[in-house]
Amino acid sequence: MSMHDNISGSGQGRGRLRLVVVNSDARPHLGASKPEMADALVDEFDIDDHAACLQAVGAHQDKRAFQSLFSYFGPRVKAYVMRLGCQPGQAEELTQETMIKVWRKASQFDPSKSAPSTWIFRIARNQRIDAFRRENRPELDPNDPSLIPEPEEAADSVIEQKQSEMQLLEAMKHLSEDQKAILKLSFFEDMSHGRIAEHLDIPLGTVKSRLRLALGKLRSTLDDSRLPPTDGRRV
Amino acid sequence: MTIRHHIADEILVSYASGSLPEAWSLLVATHLALCPSCRKAASDAEELGGALLEDLAPVDLSEDAFDKLMSKLESADPEEAPVAAKKQTADVPSVLPEPLKSYLGGDLHALNWKRLGKGAYHIPISLRNGGGKARLLKVPAGQPVPAHGHRGEELTLVLTGSFTTHQGEFLRGDVEAADDDIEHMPVAGPGEDCICLAITDAPLKFKSLGARLAQPFIGI
Numbered sequence: 001m002s003m004h005d006n007i008s009g010s011g012q013g014r015g016r017l018r019l020v021v022v023n024s025d026a027r028p029h030l031g032a033s034k035p036e037m038a039d040a041l042v043d044e045f046d047i048d049d050h051a052a053c054l055q056a057v058g059a060h061q062d063k064r065a066f067q068s069l070f071s072y073f074g075p076r077v078k079a080y081v082m083r084l085g086c087q088p089g090q091a092e093e094l095t096q097e098t099m100i101k102v103w104r105k106a107s108q109f110d111p112s113k114s115a116p117s118t119w120i121f122r123i124a125r126n127q128r129i130d131a132f133r134r135e136n137r138p139e140l141d142p143n144d145p146s147l148i149p150e151p152e153e154a155a156d157s158v159i160e161q162k163q164s165e166m167q168l169l170e171a172m173k174h175l176s177e178d179q180k181a182i183l184k185l186s187f188f189e190d191m192s193h194g195r196i197a198e199h200l201d202i203p204l205g206t207v208k209s210r211l212r213l214a215l216g217k218l219r220s221t222l223d224d225s226r227l228p229p230t231d232g233r234r235v
Numbered sequence: 236m237t238i239r240h241h242i243a244d245e246i247l248v249s250y251a252s253g254s255l256p257e258a259w260s261l262l263v264a265t266h267l268a269l270c271p272s273c274r275k276a277a278s279d280a281e282e283l284g285g286a287l288l289e290d291l292a293p294v295d296l297s298e299d300a301f302d303k304l305m306s307k308l309e310s311a312d313p314e315e316a317p318v319a320a321k322k323q324t325a326d327v328p329s330v331l332p333e334p335l336k337s338y339l340g341g342d343l344h345a346l347n348w349k350r351l352g353k354g355a356y357h358i359p360i361s362l363r364n365g366g367g368k369a370r371l372l373k374v375p376a377g378q379p380v381p382a383h384g385h386r387g388e389e390l391t392l393v394l395t396g397s398f399t400t401h402q403g404e405f406l407r408g409d410v411e412a413a414d415d416d417i418e419h420m421p422v423a424g425p426g427e428d429c430i431c432l433a434i435t436d437a438p439l440k441f442k443s444l445g446a447r448l449a450q451p452f453i454g455i
Contacts, residue, residue: 075293118285138261141333168286187252211245
C-alpha cells in the first residue's frame with residue numbers, strides 16, 4: 001500500500017485530505033459560489049448546527065452560516081483571549097483575526113475528527129500565541145511523508161468518532177472542581193506545571209496527576225462511542 | 236515501529252492548552268509525527284480546550300464587529316488569501332520529521348554538527364523566545380552519554396539508533412523523561428550512532444569536574 005493510500009484511508013486527515021484535493025485549484029474568496037461543490041457536500045443545513053455551518057462556509061462561503069458561527073463563537077473567543085490577559089481592544093482585534101482564519105480554513109474542517117468548538121479553539125490558541133508570546137508554535141505537519149499513519153480502522157467506526165459539543169460538555173460535567181480549576185490555569189492563564197503548583201500551593205506531582213486524570217476522564221467518556229485505544233496504553 | 240515510551244498525558248494537555256514553551260512543543264510535535272497513539276491523546280486534550288472555550292461566559296463584541304469583519308474579507312485580495320501556509324513537502328520520508336526538520340533547515344545530510352568531545356556532536360536549535368533549550372545530539376554507537384543529574388526537567392526523543400537507561404531501551408520515536416530526582420546514565424546502543432532531540436528547562440549539571448568546567452563553553 002502506498003503512503004498516500006495509507007494516510008487518506010485511515011484516521012487522521014481522512015476528510016481533510018479529500019477536501020484539500022477538491023479545493024486544490026480553487027482559492028476561497030468572497031462571493032465565489034461553487035454550486036457543484038455545494039451540491040456535493042452540503043445541501044441544506046441547520047443554522048444552529050455549528051459543524052454544518054463550518055462545512056457550508058468551507059464549501060460555498062455561506063455568509064449566513066458564517067454569521068451564525070460568529071455570533072456564537074466570537075464573544076467566546078473574545079472572552080478566551082481576555083482571560084489570557086488581552087485588553088478589550090486587542091481582544092476584539094484578535095477575535096477578528098481568529099474568525100478570518102475560520103472563514104479561510106473552513107474547507108479543512110473535518111467533522112469526523114473534531115468538534116467545531118475544538119477546531120476553533122485551536123485557531124484561537126495559535127493566534128494568541130503568535131500575537132502575544134512572540135514564539136513559534138511548532139506543529140505537526142499532517143502531510144509530512146515521515147508521519148507514521150494510524151493503524152487501519154474498520155470503516156463503520158469512522159462515523160462514531162464524531163464528537164458533538166453536547167458530548168464534550170457532558171464529559172466536562174464529570175470532572176471534579178479541582179481538575180477543572182487546574183485545566184483553567186493551564187488553558188486560560190498560560191501557566192506551566194511548576195507555576196500552577198506555586199499558585200495553588202500544592203506539590204508538582206499533584207498538578208501532574210490531576211491533569212492526567214482530567215484527560216483520562218474525558219477520554220473514557222468519549223471512548224464509549226469509539227474503538228478502544230489501539231495499543232491499550234491509555235483509557 | 237512501535238513506540239514504547241510515550242509523552243506523559245499532563246504534557247500533552249499543556250501542549251494542547253498552548254502553555255508549553257517552544258522547545259517543549261517542538262519535541263512534542265515531532266514525537267506526534269511518529270506516534271499515532273499520542274497524536275490521538277493530544278487531539279483529545281484539545282477537545283478539552285474546545286469544551287472550556289464553549290463554557291466561558293461570552294463577552295460582547297462591538298456592535299459593528301461582524302460588518303467590519305465582512306468588509307475586511309471583501310477588501311482582501313483573493314489572490315493573497317492564504318488557504319494554508321504553503322510548505323514544501325518532499326515526497327520521500329526524511330529521517331527527521333516535521334516540525335524538527337524545518338527548525339534545522341533540512342534533513343540529516345544538511346546538518347553542520349559541532350564537536351562536543353568523546354566523539355559526540357551537537358547542534359543547538361535556535362528558538363524565537365527563551366523558555367527552554369533544544370539541541371540535537373549525536374552520540375557514537377556504544378558510547379555513554381556523560382552522567383548527569385538535573386535541575387528541572389529534560390525530555391529526549393530518539394531519532395536514529397538507540398540508547399539504554401535503567402528504564403530500558405529507547406528506539407526511534409521513544410521519549411525519555413528525566414527530572415530532579417533522576418540521575419540517569421544513557422548508553423548509546425551498538426551498530427548505529429544515536430541521534431536524538433534533547434530539550435531542557437534548565438542547564439544540566441554534569442558530575443565530573445572536567446565536564447562541569449566545559450559546560451559554559453559547549454552551551455548545554
